[in-house]
Amino acid sequence: MLKDLFRKQRKYATIPSEQAKKEIPEGIMQKCPRCGTIMITKELEKNLKVCKSCGYHYSLSAPERIQSLVDEGRFFEYDADMLSEDPLHFPDYKKKLKSDIEKTNLKEAVVTGEGTIGGFPAVIGVMDSRFRMGSMGSVVGEKIARAAEKAATKGYPFILFSASGGARMQEGVLSLMQMAKTSAALEKLHRAKVLFVSVLTNPTTGGVSASFSSLGDINIAEPGALIGFAGRRVIEQTVRQKLPEDFQTSEFLLKHGQLDQVVPRHELRETLIRILEFHAYGREPQ
Known part of the structure; x- marks a missing residue:
C-alpha cells in the first residue's frame, strides 16, 4: 500500500487535437527576437510593430x-x-x-x-x-x-x-x-x-x-x-x-x-x- 502512495507518477504531455489546432489562427502571437516577450500580433501592429517590452523595431x-x-x-x-x-x-x-x-x-x-x-x-x-x-x-x-x-x-x-x-x-x-x-x-x-x-x-x-x-x-x-x-x-x-x-x-x-x-x-x-x-x-x- 505504501509503495502505491509513493511510486513515481508518469508525466504525460497533452497533444492538442487537430480541431483545436484549426481553431487557433496561425500567426496570432509573435515572439520578440530580442527579449523573448510573446505578444498578440494585432496589438503589435497597433504599436507600429515596436516591442513594448524592449523597443525592438520589427x-x-x-x-x-x-x-x-x-x-x-x-x-x-x-x-x-x-x-x-x-x-x-x-x-x-x-x-x-x-x-x-x-x-x-x-x-x-x-x-x-x-x-x-x-x-x-x-x-x-x-x-x-x-x-x-x-x-x-x-x-x-x-x-x-x-x-x-x-x-x-x-x-x-x-x-x-x-x-x-x-x-x-x-x-x-x-x-x-x-x-x-x-x-x-x-x-x-x-x-x-x-x-x-x-x-x-x-x-x-x-x-x-x-x-x-x-x-x-x-x-x-x-x-x-x-x-x-x-x-x-x-x-x-x-x-x-x-x-x-x-x-x-x-x-x-x-x-x-x-x-x-x-x-x-x-x-x-x-x-x-x-x-x-x-x-x-x-x-x-x-
Missing part, C-alpha cells in the same frame, strides 16, 4: 510604412506598373520575381509616389525588404531616380526609406550601375536646392548604403538598425581585429558622425513634420 512593409506616415488618402503612387526583366537570363530569376510579386502584392522592392505629411507635400520612396530582400535592381534604381527627378521638378522634399540587402546579384553589373544613377539624380536634386531626407531602417547594407541612402541632407535612422557595407566577419578578417559589439548599428553611426539623428518609430512622423516645416519656411521663393 520591419514594416512599404504599405504599412506609408500608412503610418502620410495624411489619410493623400498618397499617389508613381511608376506602379514597372517590372523587372531578366537581362542575364539568370537561373530561376523570373520564377523568384513572380513568387515575390504574389507574396507581397508589390511589383518591385520599392514604392514611390507623392503625398502629404502633416499637410506638407513630399515625394516619398519606401523600400520593402520582403521583395528580394529589398535588393536594388534596375527597376528599383530607375524608380528612385525618377522620384528624385520629380521632386526636383515640383520642388517637393524627397523622403526615402531604405531597407535593403544591397545590389541584386541576378542583374550583375546592371544592378551596380544603379548606384551611380541614383547618386546622379540626387545631385540634380541638390543643385535644385530641394531637400532630401534619407531614413535608414533595418537592414540598410551593401550598394544601397554605399550610394543614395548615405547622401541625405539629413540622415535619420531607426533604433538598432543594421547599417553598413560589408559584413562584420569580412571586416574583422580584413582588419584582423575584433570590432565593437554595437558596430554597424544606428547608434554606433550616430556616435561617429554618419547620422544626424536616431528616431524611434513612434516619433518619426512628428520629426519629419518638423523638418518639412523648417524647410517650407526656410526656402527661397521660386
Whole structure:
C-alpha cells in the first residue's frame, strides 16, 4: 500500500487535437527576437510593430510604412506598373520575381509616389525588404531616380526609406550601375536646392548604403538598425581585429558622425513634420 502512495507518477504531455489546432489562427502571437516577450500580433501592429517590452523595431512593409506616415488618402503612387526583366537570363530569376510579386502584392522592392505629411507635400520612396530582400535592381534604381527627378521638378522634399540587402546579384553589373544613377539624380536634386531626407531602417547594407541612402541632407535612422557595407566577419578578417559589439548599428553611426539623428518609430512622423516645416519656411521663393 505504501509503495502505491509513493511510486513515481508518469508525466504525460497533452497533444492538442487537430480541431483545436484549426481553431487557433496561425500567426496570432509573435515572439520578440530580442527579449523573448510573446505578444498578440494585432496589438503589435497597433504599436507600429515596436516591442513594448524592449523597443525592438520589427520591419514594416512599404504599405504599412506609408500608412503610418502620410495624411489619410493623400498618397499617389508613381511608376506602379514597372517590372523587372531578366537581362542575364539568370537561373530561376523570373520564377523568384513572380513568387515575390504574389507574396507581397508589390511589383518591385520599392514604392514611390507623392503625398502629404502633416499637410506638407513630399515625394516619398519606401523600400520593402520582403521583395528580394529589398535588393536594388534596375527597376528599383530607375524608380528612385525618377522620384528624385520629380521632386526636383515640383520642388517637393524627397523622403526615402531604405531597407535593403544591397545590389541584386541576378542583374550583375546592371544592378551596380544603379548606384551611380541614383547618386546622379540626387545631385540634380541638390543643385535644385530641394531637400532630401534619407531614413535608414533595418537592414540598410551593401550598394544601397554605399550610394543614395548615405547622401541625405539629413540622415535619420531607426533604433538598432543594421547599417553598413560589408559584413562584420569580412571586416574583422580584413582588419584582423575584433570590432565593437554595437558596430554597424544606428547608434554606433550616430556616435561617429554618419547620422544626424536616431528616431524611434513612434516619433518619426512628428520629426519629419518638423523638418518639412523648417524647410517650407526656410526656402527661397521660386
